[in-house]
Amino acid sequence: MDADALERFLRVLAAEELLVEGPIGTFGLSLVGAELCRDVPGSLHHFVELMVGESYAAWAGAGHSLRTGEPAFASVHGKPYFAWLADRPEDQRRFNDGQAGLVERRLEPLLDRDWSSARTVVDVGGGNGRLLSCLLARQPHLRGVLFDLPHVVDAARTADGLEERCEFAGGDFFGEVPRGGDVYLLAQILHDWDDAAAVKILRRCRAAIGPEGRLLVVEQVIREDGRPHPAKQLDLHMLVMLGGRERTESAWRRLLAEGGFALDSVTVAARSALIEARPITHQDEEER
Numbered sequence: 001m002d003a004d005a006l007e008r009f010l011r012v013l014a015a016e017e018l019l020v021e022g023p024i025g026t027f028g029l030s031l032v033g034a035e036l037c038r039d040v041p042g043s044l045h046h047f048v049e050l051m052v053g054e055s056y057a058a059w060a061g062a063g064h065s066l067r068t069g070e071p072a073f074a075s076v077h078g079k080p081y082f083a084w085l086a087d088r089p090e091d092q093r094r095f096n097d098g099q100a101g102l103v104e105r106r107l108e109p110l111l112d113r114d115w116s117s118a119r120t121v122v123d124v125g126g127g128n129g130r131l132l133s134c135l136l137a138r139q140p141h142l143r144g145v146l147f148d149l150p151h152v153v154d155a156a157r158t159a160d161g162l163e164e165r166c167e168f169a170g171g172d173f174f175g176e177v178p179r180g181g182d183v184y185l186l187a188q189i190l191h192d193w194d195d196a197a198a199v200k201i202l203r204r205c206r207a208a209i210g211p212e213g214r215l216l217v218v219e220q221v222i223r224e225d226g227r228p229h230p231a232k233q234l235d236l237h238m239l240v241m242l243g244g245r246e247r248t249e250s251a252w253r254r255l256l257a258e259g260g261f262a263l264d265s266v267t268v269a270a271r272s273a274l275i276e277a278r279p280i281t282h283q284d285e286e287e288r
Protein backbone atom coordinates (compact mmCIF):
# COMPACT_ATOMS: atom_id res chain seq x y z
CA MET A 1 0.00 0.00 0.00
CA ASP A 2 0.99 3.58 -0.44
CA ALA A 3 1.82 4.84 3.06
CA ASP A 4 0.48 8.34 2.54
CA ALA A 5 -2.80 7.14 0.95
CA LEU A 6 -3.21 4.50 3.67
CA GLU A 7 -2.82 7.06 6.43
CA ARG A 8 -5.45 9.28 4.78
CA PHE A 9 -7.90 6.37 4.57
CA LEU A 10 -7.20 5.40 8.19
CA ARG A 11 -7.75 8.98 9.31
CA VAL A 12 -11.23 8.94 7.80
CA LEU A 13 -12.01 5.56 9.36
CA ALA A 14 -10.96 6.97 12.73
CA ALA A 15 -13.28 9.93 12.21
CA GLU A 16 -16.06 7.39 11.50
CA GLU A 17 -15.15 5.69 14.81
CA LEU A 18 -14.08 2.39 13.25
CA LEU A 19 -10.50 3.03 14.41
CA VAL A 20 -8.92 4.90 17.28
CA GLU A 21 -6.14 7.28 16.34
CA GLY A 22 -3.08 7.16 18.62
CA PRO A 23 0.15 9.14 18.56
CA ILE A 24 1.05 10.34 15.06
CA GLY A 25 0.71 7.58 12.51
CA THR A 26 -0.70 4.87 14.79
CA PHE A 27 -4.19 3.47 14.70
CA GLY A 28 -6.01 0.75 16.66
CA LEU A 29 -9.38 -0.96 16.31
CA SER A 30 -12.35 0.59 18.08
CA LEU A 31 -15.14 -1.62 19.48
CA VAL A 32 -17.23 -0.86 16.40
CA GLY A 33 -14.31 -1.61 14.07
CA ALA A 34 -13.72 -4.92 15.85
CA GLU A 35 -17.13 -6.11 14.60
CA LEU A 36 -15.65 -6.13 11.10
CA CYS A 37 -13.06 -8.78 12.00
CA ARG A 38 -13.66 -12.04 10.22
CA ASP A 39 -13.90 -14.43 13.14
CA VAL A 40 -15.81 -12.59 15.87
CA PRO A 41 -19.34 -13.76 16.79
CA GLY A 42 -21.88 -11.90 14.64
CA SER A 43 -19.07 -10.63 12.37
CA LEU A 44 -20.12 -7.98 9.87
CA HIS A 45 -17.11 -8.78 7.68
CA HIS A 46 -19.08 -10.68 5.04
CA PHE A 47 -21.85 -8.11 5.08
CA VAL A 48 -19.37 -5.35 4.24
CA GLU A 49 -17.95 -7.54 1.46
CA LEU A 50 -21.48 -7.73 0.08
CA MET A 51 -21.88 -3.99 0.19
CA VAL A 52 -18.64 -3.29 -1.66
CA GLY A 53 -19.23 -6.00 -4.27
CA GLU A 54 -22.29 -6.32 -6.48
CA SER A 55 -24.27 -3.88 -4.29
CA TYR A 56 -21.85 -1.01 -4.85
CA ALA A 57 -22.00 -1.54 -8.60
CA ALA A 58 -25.81 -1.76 -8.53
CA TRP A 59 -25.98 1.64 -6.85
CA ALA A 60 -24.32 3.14 -9.93
CA GLY A 61 -27.70 2.50 -11.58
CA ALA A 62 -29.77 4.08 -8.79
CA GLY A 63 -31.04 6.71 -11.26
CA HIS A 64 -32.83 3.89 -13.10
CA SER A 65 -34.68 3.01 -9.88
CA LEU A 66 -35.54 6.63 -9.31
CA ARG A 67 -36.99 7.01 -12.79
CA THR A 68 -38.80 3.67 -13.06
CA GLY A 69 -39.42 2.41 -9.51
CA GLU A 70 -37.66 -0.81 -10.58
CA PRO A 71 -34.53 -2.44 -9.16
CA ALA A 72 -31.31 -1.12 -10.68
CA PHE A 73 -29.58 -4.46 -10.08
CA ALA A 74 -30.83 -6.19 -13.23
CA SER A 75 -30.09 -3.16 -15.41
CA VAL A 76 -26.48 -3.16 -14.14
CA HIS A 77 -25.80 -6.91 -13.75
CA GLY A 78 -28.17 -8.33 -16.39
CA LYS A 79 -30.36 -10.47 -14.07
CA PRO A 80 -32.48 -10.11 -10.91
CA TYR A 81 -30.35 -10.46 -7.79
CA PHE A 82 -31.44 -13.89 -6.57
CA ALA A 83 -31.13 -15.37 -10.10
CA TRP A 84 -27.68 -13.76 -10.43
CA LEU A 85 -26.61 -15.32 -7.11
CA ALA A 86 -27.90 -18.76 -8.15
CA ASP A 87 -25.34 -18.80 -11.00
CA ARG A 88 -22.43 -17.86 -8.69
CA PRO A 89 -21.81 -20.26 -5.77
CA GLU A 90 -19.02 -18.12 -4.29
CA ASP A 91 -21.14 -14.93 -4.30
CA GLN A 92 -24.11 -16.92 -2.98
CA ARG A 93 -21.97 -18.16 -0.08
CA ARG A 94 -20.84 -14.60 0.65
CA PHE A 95 -24.47 -13.43 0.53
CA ASN A 96 -25.57 -16.15 2.97
CA ASP A 97 -22.67 -15.45 5.32
CA GLY A 98 -23.37 -11.71 5.12
CA GLN A 99 -27.01 -12.27 6.09
CA ALA A 100 -26.02 -14.67 8.86
CA GLY A 101 -23.75 -12.00 10.39
CA LEU A 102 -26.80 -9.80 10.77
CA VAL A 103 -29.03 -12.52 12.20
CA GLU A 104 -27.69 -12.32 15.74
CA ARG A 105 -28.35 -8.60 15.81
CA ARG A 106 -31.96 -9.14 14.81
CA LEU A 107 -32.75 -12.10 17.01
CA GLU A 108 -33.47 -10.40 20.30
CA PRO A 109 -37.24 -9.83 20.00
CA LEU A 110 -37.72 -13.23 18.38
CA LEU A 111 -35.83 -15.19 21.03
CA ASP A 112 -37.52 -13.28 23.84
CA ARG A 113 -41.09 -14.16 22.89
CA ASP A 114 -42.97 -16.97 24.63
CA TRP A 115 -42.30 -20.19 22.68
CA SER A 116 -43.87 -22.58 25.19
CA SER A 117 -46.89 -23.52 23.07
CA ALA A 118 -44.98 -23.80 19.76
CA ARG A 119 -43.78 -27.13 18.36
CA THR A 120 -42.62 -26.81 14.75
CA VAL A 121 -41.19 -23.65 13.23
CA VAL A 122 -40.96 -23.31 9.46
CA ASP A 123 -38.31 -20.74 8.55
CA VAL A 124 -39.42 -19.54 5.12
CA GLY A 125 -36.41 -18.23 3.18
CA GLY A 126 -34.20 -19.32 6.07
CA GLY A 127 -30.92 -18.95 4.14
CA ASN A 128 -28.03 -20.84 5.69
CA GLY A 129 -30.01 -21.70 8.83
CA ARG A 130 -28.22 -19.45 11.31
CA LEU A 131 -31.41 -18.00 12.72
CA LEU A 132 -33.08 -21.40 13.06
CA SER A 133 -30.05 -22.94 14.76
CA CYS A 134 -29.90 -20.07 17.32
CA LEU A 135 -33.61 -20.52 18.01
CA LEU A 136 -33.43 -24.32 18.35
CA ALA A 137 -30.44 -23.97 20.69
CA ARG A 138 -32.47 -21.68 22.99
CA GLN A 139 -35.71 -23.70 22.77
CA PRO A 140 -34.87 -27.41 23.06
CA HIS A 141 -38.51 -28.51 22.61
CA LEU A 142 -38.79 -26.98 19.12
CA ARG A 143 -38.36 -28.69 15.78
CA GLY A 144 -37.47 -26.72 12.68
CA VAL A 145 -38.03 -26.82 8.94
CA LEU A 146 -35.54 -24.82 6.88
CA PHE A 147 -37.16 -23.81 3.61
CA ASP A 148 -35.33 -21.89 0.87
CA LEU A 149 -34.36 -22.23 -2.79
CA PRO A 150 -33.01 -25.77 -3.42
CA HIS A 151 -29.37 -24.75 -3.96
CA VAL A 152 -29.43 -22.63 -0.77
CA VAL A 153 -30.92 -25.45 1.32
CA ASP A 154 -28.39 -27.94 -0.05
CA ALA A 155 -25.57 -25.71 1.13
CA ALA A 156 -27.19 -25.35 4.58
CA ARG A 157 -27.49 -29.08 5.35
CA THR A 158 -24.24 -29.16 7.26
CA ALA A 159 -24.97 -26.09 9.42
CA ASP A 160 -24.10 -26.58 13.09
CA GLY A 161 -27.01 -27.21 15.42
CA LEU A 162 -29.48 -28.22 12.72
CA GLU A 163 -28.61 -31.90 12.32
CA GLU A 164 -31.02 -33.50 14.77
CA ARG A 165 -34.13 -31.40 15.04
CA CYS A 166 -34.42 -29.90 11.58
CA GLU A 167 -35.83 -30.91 8.23
CA PHE A 168 -34.65 -29.31 5.02
CA ALA A 169 -37.05 -28.39 2.23
CA GLY A 170 -36.00 -26.86 -1.08
CA GLY A 171 -38.57 -24.99 -3.13
CA ASP A 172 -39.99 -21.70 -4.31
CA PHE A 173 -42.10 -19.65 -1.91
CA PHE A 174 -44.11 -18.32 -4.84
CA GLY A 175 -45.12 -21.92 -5.53
CA GLU A 176 -45.71 -23.74 -2.26
CA VAL A 177 -44.60 -23.47 1.35
CA PRO A 178 -44.25 -26.64 3.51
CA ARG A 179 -47.30 -27.48 5.63
CA GLY A 180 -47.29 -28.82 9.16
CA GLY A 181 -45.73 -25.94 11.09
CA ASP A 182 -47.48 -24.10 13.89
CA VAL A 183 -45.16 -21.09 13.59
CA TYR A 184 -44.11 -19.65 10.23
CA LEU A 185 -41.17 -17.31 10.21
CA LEU A 186 -40.42 -14.72 7.53
CA ALA A 187 -37.17 -13.00 8.54
CA GLN A 188 -36.03 -10.28 6.16
CA ILE A 189 -38.02 -11.81 3.32
CA LEU A 190 -40.95 -9.53 2.60
CA HIS A 191 -38.76 -6.41 2.38
CA ASP A 192 -37.04 -8.00 -0.64
CA TRP A 193 -40.24 -7.72 -2.65
CA ASP A 194 -42.80 -5.17 -3.83
CA ASP A 195 -46.31 -5.36 -2.40
CA ALA A 196 -47.76 -7.63 -5.12
CA ALA A 197 -45.00 -10.23 -4.69
CA ALA A 198 -45.02 -9.94 -0.88
CA VAL A 199 -48.77 -10.63 -0.83
CA LYS A 200 -48.21 -13.77 -2.95
CA ILE A 201 -45.64 -15.06 -0.42
CA LEU A 202 -48.03 -14.33 2.44
CA ARG A 203 -50.85 -16.17 0.67
CA ARG A 204 -48.60 -19.20 0.20
CA CYS A 205 -47.90 -19.12 3.94
CA ARG A 206 -51.62 -18.67 4.62
CA ALA A 207 -52.36 -21.77 2.54
CA ALA A 208 -49.84 -23.79 4.58
CA ILE A 209 -50.67 -22.60 8.10
CA GLY A 210 -53.41 -24.04 10.34
CA PRO A 211 -56.12 -21.82 11.91
CA GLU A 212 -54.26 -21.73 15.25
CA GLY A 213 -50.86 -21.03 13.65
CA ARG A 214 -48.77 -17.90 14.09
CA LEU A 215 -46.85 -15.90 11.53
CA LEU A 216 -43.73 -14.10 12.78
CA VAL A 217 -42.22 -11.44 10.58
CA VAL A 218 -38.77 -10.10 11.50
CA GLU A 219 -38.29 -6.83 9.65
CA GLN A 220 -37.82 -3.11 10.12
CA VAL A 221 -40.68 -0.75 10.83
CA ILE A 222 -40.23 2.71 9.35
CA ARG A 223 -41.16 5.43 11.79
CA GLU A 224 -43.69 7.91 10.48
CA ASP A 225 -42.16 10.90 12.26
CA GLY A 226 -39.95 12.40 9.55
CA ARG A 227 -36.80 11.78 11.64
CA PRO A 228 -33.63 9.97 10.54
CA HIS A 229 -33.82 6.18 10.85
CA PRO A 230 -31.57 3.49 9.30
CA ALA A 231 -34.65 1.74 7.86
CA LYS A 232 -35.19 4.70 5.55
CA GLN A 233 -31.78 4.08 3.94
CA LEU A 234 -32.29 0.33 3.90
CA ASP A 235 -35.57 1.02 2.10
CA LEU A 236 -33.66 2.59 -0.81
CA HIS A 237 -31.16 -0.27 -0.79
CA MET A 238 -34.04 -2.72 -1.16
CA LEU A 239 -35.40 -0.68 -4.07
CA VAL A 240 -32.05 -0.57 -5.88
CA MET A 241 -31.13 -4.23 -5.30
CA LEU A 242 -34.47 -6.00 -5.49
CA GLY A 243 -37.39 -3.65 -6.08
CA GLY A 244 -38.39 -4.30 -2.47
CA ARG A 245 -39.16 -1.88 0.35
CA GLU A 246 -39.24 -1.26 4.09
CA ARG A 247 -42.68 -0.54 5.52
CA THR A 248 -44.45 1.51 8.16
CA GLU A 249 -46.66 -0.21 10.74
CA SER A 250 -49.82 0.76 8.87
CA ALA A 251 -48.34 -0.57 5.61
CA TRP A 252 -47.49 -3.86 7.39
CA ARG A 253 -51.05 -4.11 8.68
CA ARG A 254 -52.50 -3.61 5.18
CA LEU A 255 -50.06 -5.98 3.51
CA LEU A 256 -50.69 -8.73 6.06
CA ALA A 257 -54.45 -8.33 5.69
CA GLU A 258 -54.18 -8.69 1.92
CA GLY A 259 -52.14 -11.82 2.45
CA GLY A 260 -54.76 -13.31 4.80
CA PHE A 261 -53.30 -12.40 8.21
CA ALA A 262 -54.34 -10.07 11.04
CA LEU A 263 -51.55 -8.14 12.74
CA ASP A 264 -51.54 -8.95 16.47
CA SER A 265 -48.52 -7.12 17.84
CA VAL A 266 -45.36 -5.23 16.91
CA THR A 267 -42.30 -5.36 19.18
CA VAL A 268 -39.64 -2.88 18.16
CA ALA A 269 -36.09 -3.63 19.36
CA ALA A 270 -32.82 -1.83 18.64
CA ARG A 271 -32.02 -3.63 15.37
CA SER A 272 -35.29 -5.06 14.15
CA ALA A 273 -38.95 -5.48 14.90
CA LEU A 274 -40.98 -8.62 15.49
CA ILE A 275 -44.42 -8.50 13.92
CA GLU A 276 -46.80 -11.24 15.05
CA ALA A 277 -49.87 -12.10 13.04
CA ARG A 278 -52.53 -14.79 12.96
CA PRO A 279 -54.40 -16.21 10.01
CA ILE A 280 -57.75 -14.60 9.24
CA THR A 281 -60.32 -17.39 9.33
CA HIS A 282 -63.75 -17.66 7.67
CA GLN A 283 -65.25 -17.07 11.10
CA ASP A 284 -63.33 -13.75 11.43
CA GLU A 285 -64.62 -12.74 8.03
CA GLU A 286 -68.22 -13.65 8.89
CA GLU A 287 -67.97 -11.67 12.11
CA ARG A 288 -66.81 -8.59 10.21
Ligand SMILES: C[S@@+](CC[C@H](N)C(=O)[O-])C[C@H]1O[C@@H](n2cnc3c(N)ncnc32)[C@H](O)[C@@H]1O
Pocket residue numbers: 082099100103124125126127128131147148149152171172173174186187188189192
Ligand atom coordinates in the same frame (compact mmCIF):
# COMPACT_ATOMS: atom_id res chain seq x y z
C1 LIG B 1 -32.50 -11.42 2.71
S1 LIG B 1 -32.32 -13.18 2.74
C2 LIG B 1 -32.94 -13.55 4.36
C3 LIG B 1 -32.35 -14.81 4.90
C4 LIG B 1 -32.73 -15.14 6.35
N1 LIG B 1 -34.17 -15.33 6.54
C5 LIG B 1 -32.20 -14.10 7.34
O1 LIG B 1 -32.96 -13.63 8.16
O2 LIG B 1 -31.01 -13.79 7.25
C6 LIG B 1 -33.63 -13.72 1.64
C7 LIG B 1 -33.71 -15.23 1.45
O3 LIG B 1 -34.82 -15.51 0.55
C8 LIG B 1 -34.45 -16.62 -0.26
N2 LIG B 1 -35.29 -16.67 -1.46
C9 LIG B 1 -35.28 -15.79 -2.51
N3 LIG B 1 -36.20 -16.14 -3.42
C10 LIG B 1 -36.79 -17.28 -2.96
C11 LIG B 1 -37.84 -18.11 -3.46
N4 LIG B 1 -38.45 -17.84 -4.64
N5 LIG B 1 -38.22 -19.20 -2.73
C12 LIG B 1 -37.61 -19.48 -1.53
N6 LIG B 1 -36.61 -18.70 -0.99
C13 LIG B 1 -36.21 -17.62 -1.70
C14 LIG B 1 -32.98 -16.33 -0.55
O4 LIG B 1 -32.29 -17.47 -1.02
C15 LIG B 1 -32.47 -15.83 0.79
O5 LIG B 1 -31.98 -16.87 1.61
